[in-house]
Amino acid sequence: MNRGLLILILILVYLGPYIFVYGRTATWTFPRIDDRDNKAFNEIEPHISPVVNLTKVYAVADGSEANYSLNTGLDNRKFLDWIGFPLVLDVSNYTLKASGVYQGKVIFHCDHLEADFPKPGPSQPWYIYQSLVDKYDNTTLNVPCYGDASLIKDNIPKALLLHWTMSGKLIGDRNDRIRTWTDNRIVEIADVRK
Amino acid sequence: MSGNNPLRYIYDKDGGGWFGYRGLFAVIFASAQFGLFAYWVTYTGVTLSAGMFYLTLIPFVFGLLFTGFLPGKSGITPKTFLIFAVWGVLAYALYDWVRVPMNLMVGVPFWDHWFDWGASTLGSQGTTIFTYGNLTAGLIAHILRGWGFAMAYFLLVRRVTAFSAFTFAFFMTIFYWVVFPIFVLTDALPPWIWWFTAWASHMGFAAGLWLAPKIFASLYKKKERVEAVVTTSPISSKNYEKKEQGGKPVVTTYLRSWKTTLYAILALQGFGLAIGFILFGFVVGSQPPSTYPVFGYGKPPPIVIEGFSSYYWAIPSVIAGFVFSYLARRSRTLLPCNNCGHTNASEAVYCSHCGSKLPSEV
Numbered sequence: 132m133n134r135g136l137l138i139l140i141l142i143l144v145y146l147g148p149y150i151f152v153y154g155r156t157a158t159w160t161f162p163r164i165d166d167r168d169n170k171a172f173n174e175i176e177p178h179i180s181p182v183v184n185l186t187k188v189y190a191v192a193d194g195s196e197a198n199y200s201l202n203t204g205l206d207n208r209k210f211l212d213w214i215g216f217p218l219v220l221d222v223s224n225y226t227l228k229a230s231g232v233y234q235g236k237v238i239f240h241c242d243h244l245e246a247d248f249p250k251p252g253p254s255q256p257w258y259i260y261q262s263l264v265d266k267y268d269n270t271t272l273n274v275p276c277y278g279d280a281s282l283i284k285d286n287i288p289k290a291l292l293l294h295w296t297m298s299g300k301l302i303g304d305r306n307d308r309i310r311t312w313t314d315n316r317i318v319e320i321a322d323v324r325k
Numbered sequence: 326m327s328g329n330n331p332l333r334y335i336y337d338k339d340g341g342g343w344f345g346y347r348g349l350f351a352v353i354f355a356s357a358q359f360g361l362f363a364y365w366v367t368y369t370g371v372t373l374s375a376g377m378f379y380l381t382l383i384p385f386v387f388g389l390l391f392t393g394f395l396p397g398k399s400g401i402t403p404k405t406f407l408i409f410a411v412w413g414v415l416a417y418a419l420y421d422w423v424r425v426p427m428n429l430m431v432g433v434p435f436w437d438h439w440f441d442w443g444a445s446t447l448g449s450q451g452t453t454i455f456t457y458g459n460l461t462a463g464l465i466a467h468i469l470r471g472w473g474f475a476m477a478y479f480l481l482v483r484r485v486t487a488f489s490a491f492t493f494a495f496f497m498t499i500f501y502w503v504v505f506p507i508f509v510l511t512d513a514l515p516p517w518i519w520w521f522t523a524w525a526s527h528m529g530f531a532a533g534l535w536l537a538p539k540i541f542a543s544l545y546k547k548k549e550r551v552e553a554v555v556t557t558s559p560i561s562s563k564n565y566e567k568k569e570q571g572g573k574p575v576v577t578t579y580l581r582s583w584k585t586t587l588y589a590i591l592a593l594q595g596f597g598l599a600i601g602f603i604l605f606g607f608v609v610g611s612q613p614p615s616t617y618p619v620f621g622y623g624k625p626p627p628i629v630i631e632g633f634s635s636y637y638w639a640i641p642s643v644i645a646g647f648v649f650s651y652l653a654r655r656s657r658t659l660l661p662c663n664n665c666g667h668t669n670a671s672e673a674v675y676c677s678h679c680g681s682k683l684p685s686e687v
Contacts, residue, residue, distance in 0.1 A: 148421030
């Protein structure tokens with residue numbers, strides 16, 4: 132065989148797989164990652180419990196204060212990455228601002244920052260990892276809220292209007308997006324004080 | 326002492342044995358894998374940059390210094406390294422070529438770990454892992470490892486043969502089959518297509534090891550250079566694997582027919598795949614099946630075939646291994662011609678190449 136042709140073939144043999152990888156990365160890997168990231172961002176749903184727990188009432192210098200607990204968070208964090216591998220979407224700087232209003236008065240308000248949501252670590256056996264992915268699919272936390280206890284001294288309202296806003300930075304494989312949700316809903320107050 | 330004494334593979338007084346310079350340099354050139362191994366077994370606790378600095382770069386530097394101590398009679402020279410370095414690139418190229426159709430046909434994303442390796446080397450996190458920079462860094466580490474293993478093979482063998490190339494590559498396959506599911510794919514259960522791809526690509530690697538000297542033979546201008554470097558032992562010295570005849574060294578040829586080689590390789594595949602089936606059964610059986618379609622275009626390949634434990638598949642593989650071992654043993658041997666070195670069928674009396682009378686026994 133002609134030596135020049137052989138050298139050319141060898142160069143193509145050497146470079147071929149790597150040209151393929153870069154080409155597939157541009158045309159398959161990255162677009163697929165972007166698609167799956169965006170799909171995961173869009174499928175995230177806010178979670179607000181329909182019940183707010185009254186946990187404590189205590190005296191302060193100029194009156195009394197009530198503590199509440201609102202269960203909130205994000206649902207549908209689980210998604211499949213570009214190779215079909217199950218991941219939990221990273222969530223950072225999650226904030227919740229809410230106020231419970233009854234007959235025009237603010238019964239309680241919440242203002243919470245959660246730096247990072249939990250997620251499976253980098254290396255677990257598969258049977259543990261799978262259960263953690265399912266566990267963190269819907270992640271909720273009990274956010275503390277505070278209010279003037281004198282407003283509920285005579286009567287704890289059964290239902291009130293909750294104005295809420297939550298936001299969080301969602302982090303995928305190659306993309307991130309800050310999503311914000313705002314809504315109102317009727318919630319109940321459950322007195323769980325012992 | 327005959328140059329064919331197998332003990333000389335282990336140790337010889339010229340320093341060329343596995344417990345001599347050949348083994349030392351094989352370990353040094355395989356050290357690209359050691360860096361990755363530290364990254365793997367610590368579950369990424371040791372970054373790849375640290376692993377490759379301490380366990381790859383430093384051994385390579387010492388290797389460079391050690392070349393100054395090489396005795397000429399060991400058969401290893403800087404020129405030998407250069408030849409092996411050129412040969413060594415082909416094996417990994419073929420290794421990756423075998424994986425290309427696996428991506429196109431069943432979606433095996435064989436470069437996914439290159440991003441992780443690159444990120445661990447360059448310190449990337451979060452959304453900066455999937456970048457061309459990390460892909461390139463991971464790719465270079467990947468090539469370095471394959472090239473290093475090929476170098477180790479060429480240093481360890483006295484002569485490049487198909488059988489030794491496939492044997493070496495099968496050891497690599499088994500290493501990969503064991504280490505990857507235990508230390509790397511800890512958070513996934515590799516489906517059968519992963520095991521198959523690992524085996525097939527290493528067989529491509531073996532083909533590259535075997536073909537490289539033959540392909541590069543045609544690139545040498547001088548015929549004697551071809552004989553000196555390619556048709557004889559990769560590492561040769563004046564009293565090593567050659568016979569003196571009238572003051573002119575004549576290269577001895579390998580006494581193995583293509584049938585023997587084929588049967589021996591098939592026997593190796595049988596025994597090796599039996600190990601693979603047992604490992605597959607152990608890994609798959611030790612964890613519950615995945616509910617997620619890891620690898621592929623959305624549909625998971627079947628991890629197990631209902632009713633057929635992979636342990637059962639090991640039985641016919643072992644039987645095939647014994648059958649081909651038997652066939653390899655009873656296949657005919659070849660005789661070398663003392664005049665021209667050409668190989669001939671054992672029943673031949675005269676050399677088919679130069680007409681000289683052949684020796685009556687080997």
